Amino acid sequence: MLNDDSQSLFDIRRLALLVEVVEQGSITSAAELMMYTPSAVSQQLRKLEQEVGQPLLNRRSRGVVPTEAGQVLAGHARKIVEQMLAAQADLAQIAGLKRGSLAVGTFPTLAGSFLPLVIRVFKKRYPAIGLSVRSARFDELVSDLQSGVTGLCLLWDYPWNRFQDDAIRVTEVFQESTVLLVSRSHPLADRDEVRMEELSKESWIVRAEAHPVVEVLKRSAHDAGFEPSIGFLANDYQEAQAMVSVGMGVAMVPRTAVALQHPDVKVISLGDDAPLRRVLLAQRQDKVYAPAEVAFQSTLMELANKHAGDYL
Missing domain, CATH: 3.40.190.10 (Periplasmic binding protein-like II)
Structure with missing residues (x-):
């Protein structure tokens, strides 16, 4: 714990700048990557040195190298920055699962058997997500997926006619x-x-x-x-x-x-x-999958692993 004579918590943005400068070996290069001016980077690093109470960088004609203190602090700062990025990603995912909607395509036999098991668990875990399900024929399911009407859909195929479309990624759910x-x-x-x-x-x-x-x-x-x-x-x-x-x-x-x-x-x-018959989860290859889609896929595969033996 910091005592009364210590500085308060370091600014995360200054720590990120320090990491980038140490890795690049140049204030100018780091400034370009971080979209700052070199003078702004220098100013922020000087403030960080004041917080630390000792020099962090040795300025040279062809760049900078960290002092022993700079090397130590940069090592800790890398971990801190990574954790903050991970925290932002996790919070963004949680926020995404607390609002929004998800449209799923399926075919009749699955809608009348396995899919309700998945929906029950998904709605219990993510009650704020508006889930809609459309049951349709095979060609309609593919068309809806390609046009964005549905975020993902469930398809099927047999060994003699495997489904293949370069624009669609499929994952086997069960046989x-x-x-x-x-x-x-x-x-x-x-x-x-x-x-x-x-x-x-x-x-x-x-x-x-x-x-x-x-x-x-x-x-x-x-x-x-x-x-x-x-x-x-x-x-x-x-x-x-x-x-x-x-x-x-x-x-x-x-x-x-x-x-x-x-x-x-x-x-x-x-x-x-x-x-x-293979039951398949289909998603567009070029799409950035929303948190709700990722959560639905995870729930789907979890239930599939649990119940796959029921259908053989």
């Missing part, structure tokens, strides 16, 4: 398997696992409008040596489950699609050959 849905009265309902080769005679319920799950089914069926027979086109997965429950056919769906499972539907594993 989910594809499962088989049958009615509780189906002959296979007592099984825990079925292979695609056993399903060649089944009638299939799929999503309408060329939904990607149709390609998943056809690829899996072709690999198993048969052409699937489509018996019903559903508008959404709840409708698909309802049709499965009454014996209209069987269905292949990503596991998140049965987060709300129909009571008369049995979910069966398709084994190691089941197609895996």
Whole structure:
């Protein structure tokens, strides 16, 4: 603790100037970097020397070198300046998380399963952030992200069609398997696992409008040596489950699609050959990420690590 004969706390700006002068070896160079005039730097350093009570710099014809006291004080000053910068950054982040808004894009199956878990935790931690979520089709999600309508979005892809866009950075959140849905009265309902080769005679319920799950089914069926027979086109997965429950056919769906499972539907594993879908967090490459976006990503990945096994 400083005694009554000591100077009060040093001025942080003068300490920063000292560090820069020592590192540059020149008052003029330091002044240019710090956007001061050389005379202003010299004046501030003289005041610092008065505070210290001893010389800090030896002036020479080609610059300056620190005295022993200057070297010691500059060493401490570097740590102080770094800590102050870190404090400013932390305070700026906290301020950013106490106001503002965040728009997130997602797709329906995730909005009806995993994402609400993330939103619940995020809103509890950051109640002042206005969070909006838009569920849309894949091309709309990408367009919204590129145009800045959303700050980040959740996408998906399969091994045969990996998402790639040089302007967008993606992070894998988790992988989910594809499962088989049958009615509780189906002959296979007592099984825990079925292979695609056993399903060649089944009638299939799929999503309408060329939904990607149709390609998943056809690829899996072709690999198993048969052409699937489509018996019903559903508008959404709840409708698909309802049709499965009454014996209209069987269905292949990503596991998140049965987060709300129909009571008369049995979910069966398709084994190691089941197609895996990646769930991705997408962000623009050229964007400076706001504190709220960083906080959402952190919460998302934390929950993903906790629940990833639920979807395999």
